[in-house]
Amino acid sequence: MMLTPADRRRARARLSLRLVLAAVAGLLGTLAFPPFGIWPLAFVSIAGLSLAVRGQRCRTGALTGLVFGAGLFLPMLHWTATYVGAVPWLVLVFSQTWYLAALGAALPLVQGRRFASSWTAALWVGEEALRDRLPFGGFPWGRWAFSQAASPMKWFAPLGGAPLVTFAVALIGALLAAAVSGPGPVRRTVRCTAAVGVLVLGAALWLPLHPDDHPARTTTVAAIQGDVPDRGLEFNARRRQVLDNHVAQTRKLAAEIQAGTVPRPDLVLWPENSSDIDPTTNADAARVIQQAVDAVGVPIVVGALLDGPGPQHVTNAGIVWMPSASTDPGPGQRYVKRHPVPFGEYIPLRSIARAVSAKVDLVGHDMVAGGGNGLLTETPYPVGDVICFEIAYDSLVNSSVRAGAQLLVVQTNNATFGHSGETYQQLAMSRLRAVEHDRTVVQVATSGESAIIGPDGRIVDESGALFTPDILVRSVGLSTSTTLATRLGAAPEWAFTALGLLGLVLAVSSRSRRGRAAGPTGGDPLSERPAVAQDTGHCAHQKADVMAATTGKGHR
Known part of the structure; x- marks a missing residue:
């Protein structure tokens, strides 16, 4: 079945909307960091990228992640231009956005699975772990944990360091995205409640983790x-x-x-x-x-x-x-x-x-x-x-x-x-x-x-x-005491990175077993499973191609 010019125009329009959403989400992420410090926008930014890549093929997700990274890092790292000029600033931004492009390619693979928000959050930690180390020792600017120094989320830091804070922030963002895109008011309510619950948990950690304001x-x-x-x-x-x-x-x-x-x-x-x-x-x-x-x-x-x-x-x-x-x-x-x-x-x-x-x-x-x-x-x-x-x-x-x-x-x-x-x-x-x-x-x-x-x-x-x-x-x-995060060192970061990689491996292997199945319809960390196409044969493949062009959902 051949795509009509109208189908192609609709597909391009939908892709353009996704890219605009990604760029806006990246800009909102910048506002979560100082000097603005509007820390709740970190959740919104992560949710925006999750929505923008939902249902896309990996290559389109990579482009979307690249645009998101540009929206995030161009304004955040503008201070480097005062140091060495515009060209090195743009080179630095470009070097950082490719990590977000890789993340954008990976997210659609896990979004249609059970516990999708957890896989998503773990992949965010893995992206930061890689960016913090490569190349030339890495550049950790723009880690979500560093946007939360004035928020209740900071109280995850004594338990698992900056990686646990990033995981919690990304989990809230992914849950919010699932609530917006997922079916059914009950499921949306559950996801929103779970997101708020993570935030409340961060605030509740204050007393057990810092009970004494009078050091010896x-x-x-x-x-x-x-x-x-x-x-x-x-x-x-x-x-x-x-x-x-x-x-x-x-x-x-x-x-x-x-x-x-x-x-x-x-x-x-x-x-x-x-x-x-x-x-x-x-x-x-x-x-x-x-x-x-x-x-x-x-x-x-x-x-x-x-x-x-x-x-x-x-x-x-x-x-x-x-x-x-x-x-x-x-x-x-x-x-x-x-x-x-x-x-x-x-x-x-x-x-x-x-x-x-x-x-x-x-x-x-x-x-x-x-x-x-x-x-x-x-x-x-x-x-x-x-x-x-x-x-x-x-x-x-x-x-x-x-x-x-x-x-x-x-x-x-x-x-x-x-x-x-x-x-x-x-x-x-x-x-x-x-x-x-x-x-x-x-x-x-x-x-x-x-x-x-x-x-x-x-x-x-x-x-x-x-x-x-x-x-x-x-x-x-x-102080002479040590927190759990101090004792664990890099272990939480490696654990979350391994979790994200496990999610990718399971998603790819499941995709291979199913063959050419329909794209994700809104992963849910609690109950929803990815939809699987029931059509087989040449006609089903043609239908999937039409849907990919008109709805922005790639087939797997």
């Missing part, structure tokens, strides 16, 4: 936000000014301590790049840092860029700098950033990257990666140090806590990205990590936003504005 041990910590003289990459041209700004704010803190207006902290924290002059080789930089340390009389964790180990390399480190009155004054233990940012702190395939953008040569020296677990022990108490984007990687934060960190520090420099949403997106990650590991987190930034975050994810103190100097001094709790 406290400490006073100070975070110094010295500010920078310029936005963007140009701030590096005035490195001494950045160092002097942090010295000046530390001296101001010392004066306030002397006047009795603030308590003397046990530890002072400087941000990443607070000294881009190597203080281990530059005597003048070392001298002014030592003067600042002696002024407050306690150790300072200095974020410094060190030369070497080779002539074309640099090292990004947090250095514990001790007062002269201590038994071992000066620079001591250091943490070296374990995950430098590809194309930002080092350039893989430099000759090829240069063909895309000449701005890659702004990164003139490749940053080398460190090792270890990020634990600083020469501080008054064990501190877990992560630098800048490392807060996005589950394993890096987890390793510090498992090694014994009683407080987490995020040293960061966001001056490169101006007044964009990057700062607030990173802060949301720090808030989720605080809940995940039941630790106070101090995010200290050169230009903002610096913040002290309680173990419940609430911001207890923060800098007043971006690109202004500030000092934060707070008494905070220390």
Whole structure:
């Protein structure tokens, strides 16, 4: 049976509507993340993609997922354009959208099966697991868990980390999509009730997971936000000014301590790049840092860029700098950033990257990666140090806590990205990590936003504005306990990924057994099974082709 021109026009119109739905769903997903932070839109966004790919063939689902990814990542990652320009921004977005294209191809396969919403949620976790690792160590921005730092869903984090939060968020979205598309008011009501139940469960976890707001041990910590003289990459041209700004704010803190207006902290924290002059080789930089340390009389964790180990390399480190009155004054233990940012702190395939953008040569020296677990022990108490984007990687934060960190520090420099949403997106990650590991987190930034975050994810103190100097001094709790998520590590993520792959294998094998069956009619996690075509023979295949063109449903 030949398709008429009218049939083809209707098929194209339906596909266009699906692509528009996917693009809108992606844009709504962006609004779930900071700086907007409308976290319920994460559920709506996931539901939108589920509806857009429902009943499609895999290749059309891939196109739909690609459009969804563009709607999500183009605005979310626009801050990278302020760093390296439009072309690298678009390349980064394109690299991320292909993971969503693969997800869009996979979702139609599981949507017609029992427990479809669970398979869907597991595939979302698997997509993030892959994107977090490949290529060049991955790029975890845009994980659904990071949109929920202010929502009840964050209380899944102590149980299974960010992967469990993503699974719960995606499960709600898939249930909502099934409620919209599924048959029968009873089934729709059950799905909506299940979605609300997952949300309520997240809120109900508050009491059993965080019953005590009064830790047994406290400490006073100070975070110094010295500010920078310029936005963007140009701030590096005035490195001494950045160092002097942090010295000046530390001296101001010392004066306030002397006047009795603030308590003397046990530890002072400087941000990443607070000294881009190597203080281990530059005597003048070392001298002014030592003067600042002696002024407050306690150790300072200095974020410094060190030369070497080779002539074309640099090292990004947090250095514990001790007062002269201590038994071992000066620079001591250091943490070296374990995950430098590809194309930002080092350039893989430099000759090829240069063909895309000449701005890659702004990164003139490749940053080398460190090792270890990020634990600083020469501080008054064990501190877990992560630098800048490392807060996005589950394993890096987890390793510090498992090694014994009683407080987490995020040293960061966001001056490169101006007044964009990057700062607030990173802060949301720090808030989720605080809940995940039941630790106070101090995010200290050169230009903002610096913040002290309680173990419940609430911001207890923060800098007043971006690109202004500030000092934060707070008494905070220390913790030695570990959450279930800390102990399990990556196990929940691998379990959910395996679950998603199992769903795909079962769907493909079932499809092979049925032969050419009709497409899914709205998978249900509770009871509904996929419809199976009863027609056989050549005429049935022709009917399936007509339906695929006019309703957008591919046959299997």
